[in-house]
Amino acid sequence: MNITLASPSLPEAVALIAELDAYQLTLYPPENVFSTDLAALPADAVLFALARDAGGAAVGCAALVLTPAYGELKRMYVRPGQRGRGVARKLLALLEAQAPLRGCRLLALETGPLQPEAIALYQDLGYRLTGPYGDYAEDPLSVFMQKSI
Structure with missing residues (x-):
């Protein structure tokens, strides 16, 4: 598995x-799917990680959108077979x-209650339940979670 920063x-x-x-x-209904157009954000405000398998095929991704107050984890996805x-x-x-x-020391994320595996993963990695943040x-x-790093 090869994980790198990418566009x-x-x-x-x-x-x-x-x-x-x-x-x-x-x-979830469309109004509860909080998509972010990462390409529309300034390049220095986005860290995008891409996972590739041994054959070079992309199998997962995640992004961190940096704000002055926190970094928001967005677009976390791993293909089902991986x-x-x-x-x-x-x-x-x-x-x-x-x-x-x-310069980012606080990470925040929003996920949904119908993704218990994701919630368990985040909790296992030190993310704690919190209330809404940002907008x-x-x-x-x-489900809102945060982690200080």
Whole structure:
């Protein structure tokens, strides 16, 4: 497994993000799918990690959108056939290692209650339940978590 920082506008990154959007729409209504157009953000505000298998195929991705107050984890996705192999942990490890180099010491994320595996992973990695942050509002289909690094 090879995990590197990459551009979210790479064709394989765009394909992974489209798969993520389609998957989330099977779980939540559109108004509860908080997509972010990473390519529309300034390049220095986004850290995008891409995971490739031994053959070079893209199998997962995650992004960290940097703000003055925190870094928000976005667009976390691992293809179903690659889950359970530590890909998500490696993606997060790279982003968590890079965040302090950019002055970011607090990570935040929003996920949904219908993704218990994701919530368990985040908790296992030290993320703690919290309330809404940024522009988010309290919502029964949102789970908010944070981690200081």
